[in-house]
Amino acid sequence: MGRKSAGAGAGAGADGLWFPAGRKVTKPQYNRQLVCATLHREGPSSRVGLHQATGIPLSRLSEICGELIRDGLVRESVVAPAEGSGRGRPQALLEIELRGLAAAVVRYDQSSIEASVADLAGDVRWRRRWDVPFRGPDDTLRRLVTAAKQAVAAGSAEGLRVAAVGAADPGTVDVAAGRSVRAVSMPGWRNVPVVERLAKATGLRVFIDRGDGWQALGEVMFGAGRGVQHAVFATLLEGIGGGIVESRRLLAGRDGSAGELGHTRVSDDGPACGCGGRGCLEAHLAPARLVALWRGEPPEAPVRDADRRFSEMLAAARGGDAGARGVLAEAAGRLARGLGNVVSLLNPERIILGGRFVEAGDAILAPLNAELPGYALPELLRGVDVRLAELGEASTPLGVAAHVRELLFAPPSAADRPPALAAGRRAGRAGDEP
Ligand SMILES: [Zn+2]
Incomplete structure (x- = not known):
């Protein structure tokens, strides 16, 4: 049911965040993604809980978690034991640092361009809108590049790590090719390589979809469809x-x-x-x-x-x-x-x-x-x-944030399992086929 992943572009600032799916994956990369996916899917967990869920030895887990904390992907909080639980020691819980990660978003139509930044926990952190009539594809593409760069810079200024850029198109799109196919309200806007242009300008992964599609995803993940x-x-x-x-x-x-x-x-x-x-x-x-x-x-x-x-x-x-x-x-x-x-x-x-x-x-x-x-x-x-x-208009940036979050923390597939793990003991439940 899922769509093809249409991200493009090698990120200078954010590529280290992304699991190199489809390329040669090392054992540490695979285990790191397994830990992230497990924390995302099952919520905050102790190191022992992660060991039980993934099968990764505790000594290796400490190393991986330390690295994820340093990279700003995971944070650790110390939780007091539940009253009456009979356990005296506070517990260290790890969780995905959704507030520190973000998506930059550009939305465009025949009369306006809007740029925004949404964190992956579901809050719009920055937003700017320009009322500009459509003057042809070149002009719009140029403005989109400027808007996307501004959003990425605004996200960084907010202390966020921008993981990707999303484009919200008013017409029909080819998601896999990263192109806008046609927008009836923007004459001449046909087969426009939006993803390629924005990826080149920002150095980040870029996703395109219909504006209505992003809104649907935003509403379901963060609004009336939670x-x-x-x-x-x-x-x-x-x-x-x-x-x-x-x-x-x-x-x-x-x-x-x-x-x-x-x-x-x-x-x-x-x-x-x-x-x-x-x-x-x-x-x-x-x-x-x-x-x-x-x-x-x-x-x-x-x-x-x-x-x-x-x-x-x-x-x-x-x-x-x-x-x-x-x-x-x-x-x-x-x-x-x-x-x-x-x-x-x-x-x-x-x-x-x-x-x-x-x-x-x-x-x-x-x-x-x-x-x-x-x-x-x-x-x-x-x-x-x-x-x-x-959610009103916030549904568009939040839809992009939801998409980026689900892809960023997707479990590694069996095909990505490095030979050393595939041949040996199964790496754990989260990466296994059902
Ligand atoms: Zn019709």
């Missing part, structure tokens, strides 16, 4: 985007576009969509269309200032305006059709609604919950919890 293994995220802005998160990873599909909910068809003869099709979910729920319906105007008529008017309509709905509520209930019916199919297809435990769905609140949630049973198997729908997103 603790959930199977979640679907849908967000409404001008269009509808989404993402699918399975076991702490964003489901990629072939290129990285899995979860493009906006263009699932929810009617045969519905409104025309920007993609050239008809009856797409995002065509039915386009804010401009909903505003026109509310005002009794032809739904195809262009609505000026649709953003602000949509806010007015949502405020009216929250205030009990029957017309606005009716339009949203109709929209919720279309959304139920789309999400009902998603429930049958993916069997999620939670659905998270972000973007302007949050602003609509109960005016969309209540009719959606009422309509969903008409479109999904009852046993699959049972227990599916539909919630509003909690």
Whole structure:
């Protein structure tokens, strides 16, 4: 279910942090990654606990842990014994130093560029935004390089070790190739080598994904989906985007576009969509269309200032305006059709609604919950919890932080096991196949 790792670039400052998976791995490198993965997966542990979990001898473990502490990847805290436990001695616990590690993030679209830094514990530590209209791919790439360098410098100034850079793209991406394939809102932005350019400029590993995908991952790992293994995220802005998160990873599909909910068809003869099709979910729920319906105007008529008017309509709905509520209930019916199919297809435990769905609140949630049973198997729908997103714009940098964290502390695979370990005693549970 996991995606291919699309990191590129040899990091001057951070490459020592990364396990050299796929290359020749030495026994100390393998054991070091095994210790990190065990601490990440199982939480704080004593050296004895780590020895039991990994099979690495205690003398070697002390050496590895000392090195990880010096490198700022692990910290040690002394915990007093639990009362009544009968043990008198305080215990030294080791844990991953998530607050000291960070991801730098650049997000871009046709009207703005934003740079931010998020630590791997889930806090946005720095953020800056530039309102700049799109002036062509070269100009945007140049600005992205500047923004990424600023974010990396800001992270260092905060005392953070920046492990990687993430790019949040407004269009479709090829995750494995590290390219932005196309963004409809940015004419001429096609097949752009974002990862290569940012890796060269920063010397760090760089990951690209759809902005909606990063948001989905951020919400599931740090927001409305905390603790959930199977979640679907849908967000409404001008269009509808989404993402699918399975076991702490964003489901990629072939290129990285899995979860493009906006263009699932929810009617045969519905409104025309920007993609050239008809009856797409995002065509039915386009804010401009909903505003026109509310005002009794032809739904195809262009609505000026649709953003602000949509806010007015949502405020009216929250205030009990029957017309606005009716339009949203109709929209919720279309959304139920789309999400009902998603429930049958993916069997999620939670659905998270972000973007302007949050602003609509109960005016969309209540009719959606009422309509969903008409479109999904009852046993699959049972227990599916539909919630509003909690993080707002922070979900993008936090999604990148979650991705970097999961990759940085991934267990080494059996294929990475050095021959000396593979031939001898099995190195321990964490690296074994299930
Ligand atoms: Zn469409």
